[in-house]
Amino acid sequence: MDLLDARLDQRYVLQDLLGEGGSAKVYRAHDERLGRDVAVKILHDHVHPADRTRFEREIRTLARLAHPGVVSILDLGTFEGRTFFSMPLLSGGPLSTLGPLEDTPESAEVFLDAATLIAQALHHLHDRGLVHRDLTPNNILLDAHRTPRVMDFGLVSSGMSEHTLHLTRSGVTLGTPQYMAPEQARGVNVGPHSDLYALGAVLYRVACGSPPFVGDNDQSVLYQHVYELPDDPRLHNPAVPDEIARLILTLLAKKPEARPESGLRLARQLQRARDLLRRAHSSGQYRGGRARGGEHLGGPLSPGALQEAWAVPLGGEVTWPAAVTGSGPLVTVGTRQGQLAVVNVSGDLHATYTARDEVTAPATFHEGTLVYGAWDGTLRRVRVQDSHELWRHQTRAEITGTPTPWGGRYLVTSRDGHLHSVDGDSGELAWAYRTGGPIAASPVVWGSNVFIADEDGWLHALDATTGTPVFKTQLGTVHATPALAPRGRGEAVLIVPTWNGEVHALHLQVRQGRAHLAADEPLLWTYDVEGEVWASPATAEGLVVIAAWDGQVRALRVLDGEEVWTHRASGRVTASPVISDGHVFLATEDGELSALTLTRGQVRWRALHPTGVQATPLVSDGALYVAFMDGTLRAYREATGQPLTT
Incomplete structure (x- = not known):
């Protein structure tokens, strides 16, 4: 059903289709009540019960979170029996638009500032017992000032549910293979450390222009995440500063205990890298x-x-x-x-x-x-x-x-x-x-x-x-x-x-x-x-x-x-x-x-x-x-x- 120009809740006029997933569509909409443009995510007409559950989980999760690095929910409603919610319109594109890194201090600083805020947002999420499980460049959008917002919390969990375990045993992988931690690919021991690995893969994609592993199919990519070491980012983009390359490779460690212990710890390491880079570029x-x-x-x-x-x-x-x-x-x-x-x-x-x-x-x-x-x-x-x-x-x-x-x-x-x-x-x-x-x-x-x-x-x-x-x-x-x-x-x-x-x-x-x-x-x-x-x-x-x-x-x-x-x-x-x-x-x-x-x-x-x-x-x-x-x-x-x- 085409919803363009539809008026939801006597308030939101849908204008452009911004994106579409298996369970929902996202539109640019004009909020007539407050005179501003927003994004509206609305459930499809007919969806699998599991997709409806994930959509509702996303709404509940966003309602619980309050952090500048997480997209906020503005309003909730229904239209012709379909649930929708509105959120701020993020016009800066996906996080990947910050890369590949260029050989200027400004490029590295923007990259590190964005990564720091995302790490802090993940700590906010993990501190509340939640795991995102699907962190990708397209799930981290930038606003007009290039500030990132983590979104798409449909796969968030407070642990591995029976449904997730069933899907994993059945060969269905929840998440995006290019950014999936080894333990998540194997279906065991998924936790905050898995999100940090995914962030490492995302930052690799931003810094170099391609993810750490590519393959002919999902199973090939997952195999590499589990068993193979990624190339040094500097091999694909020599403009990646040494400090950033080392941090990315630490995040992509196969063993969870070898990664930073928390998003907060990672944020501090990123801030330190920023200070070191500024000094190196400035006086060294x-x-x-x-x-x-x-x-x-x-x-x-x-x-x-x-x-x-x-x-x-x-x-x-x-x-x-x-x-x-x-x-x-x-x-x-x-x-x-x-x-x-x-x-x-x-x-x-x-x-x-x-x-x-x-x-x-x-x-x-x-x-x-x-x-x-x-x-x-x-x-x-x-x-x-x-x-x-x-x-x-x-x-x-x-x-x-x-x-x-x-x-x-x-x-x-x-x-x-x-x-x-x-x-x-x-x-x-x-x-x-x-x-x-x-x-x-x-x-x-x-x-x-x-x-x-x-x-x-x-x-x-x-x-x-x-x-x-x-x-x-x-x-x-x-x-x-x-x-x-x-x-x-x-x-x-x-x-x-x-x-x-x-x-x-x-x-x-x-x-x-x-x-x-x-x-x-x-x-x-x-x-x-x-x-x-x-x-x-x-x-x-x-x-x-x-x-x-x-x-x-x-x-x-x-x-x-x-x-x-x-x-x-x-x-x-x-x-x-x-x-x-x-x-x-x-x-x-x-x-x-x-x-x-x-x-x-x-x-x-x-x-x-x-x-x-x-x-x-x-x-x-x-x-x-x-x-x-x-x-x-x-x-x-x-x-x-x-x-x-x-």
Whole structure:
């Protein structure tokens, strides 16, 4: 029976069919009484008694639950003898629309925020003695703000009923095979741990784009759940962060006791992973992560109160394109005298790693190690805990770009125009790609692509896993590293500053798992700063900050290139600006340090030092770390007294 345009309970006008199952249909409906759109789920005309029981069980369950991660029941009624209930209209689609994960902090954060809320919702369910038993991406819908809601509680139970046991023994499986725990597939010991396994399978599907097991039929899939180990998610999508991959595989453990003990425990682990990822993207990698956006987390609450906390000699000059990077209690920067100094945030020297030539490319903290390159072409990976060198890889030219983790490898550029992909475990070369000109900029990774700009004027986009060319476009000589600003799901803007002062904004879109130039509008805008550009742009909150070598600093809108504000620094700018918590931090070659408001460019703090700066500073845990050209690393922290302004 077609119910479109039907009016239920003198209130709900059914508009569009949103979905249909074995026992019920779901419609978009307009609530005339409250003037809003809702979803209405109504039982079919003729259903099996078991389906009617499940429908009624869903209504009773929803009435008992009150959690922001669970869809709520708004109203209950009947229409021509058929039971229906209304619930909020969730317009964001299934949870799977959050994936596959892209190589940006934002993508991982949205994923982890959603997973955390779902874990908390499952804990709410389990704490009341209930088990969902049919968690799938289509049973977790997103609202307009991408907040997930668990729904479809037709199979919920407080234990294995006699009816369920009968169906299992008869070879009928209740649930969805692609997301079913091993014990549920076998029909024994189903409990909260089974929902956590299902959530692991769901998160695997979101992160990678496919479930952990696929097969020709349901029995093949169930067999794999019971007896076979899933592939590491990073094999299917190298953009999956290590912390997320490990959590997913823990959820997919065959033995229930090897999974997190509760949804609440899982939620805490997810929150911890989020914090670790934010820190890793913010300070452990050059320019705040692989997208090189230049945004660091944990800036000082009151930049106007910054004062020098300590100064440490590094044993050599620090010059462009060096940068201070950090992880946890350590910060590091390289020198022209062939040393990489690692300093504790308290100001004590932790270790000094040597090289045969200049260490000016920014180092990378990754999984308890430091990866750094030298001017003689040697790439090293050193364990931070005991300074043990794990391996070294020799290239044929000076290493100019920061080592960039991707899919178990490190992507690194060299002066002779090569991009090298080096195995993270062995240091052996996986592949190499050569551009037509020298490279000074570091790689940018997004949408499974790596972008490199050479000094002959070409921007190259490659498959980050294989090194296969995707596209290239000629823009102009580039010395500074481009920056990427996410624009929305599957879209981003790549800001490419050329040496002669033209700044180009390229519109990128993900198609078939790879980033391409948008077909309709590949170049969003071009802005001429009328001066050389050596500093990389920084982007946050819809703005991009460009610092020209002559000291002119501009904030432009990412979407259209319109100028928002300008600022004149006291000297030449080679060090890249850094954005943190609504402020832009600048350092110049004549020793001026300053903090400006991001939205208006107002000076909140300014200090002068007799020695200049060419290395990009680091903002982390409330402190500003600056490496001066004379080889001194200084830390600035908020003072408890009056703000210091000079």
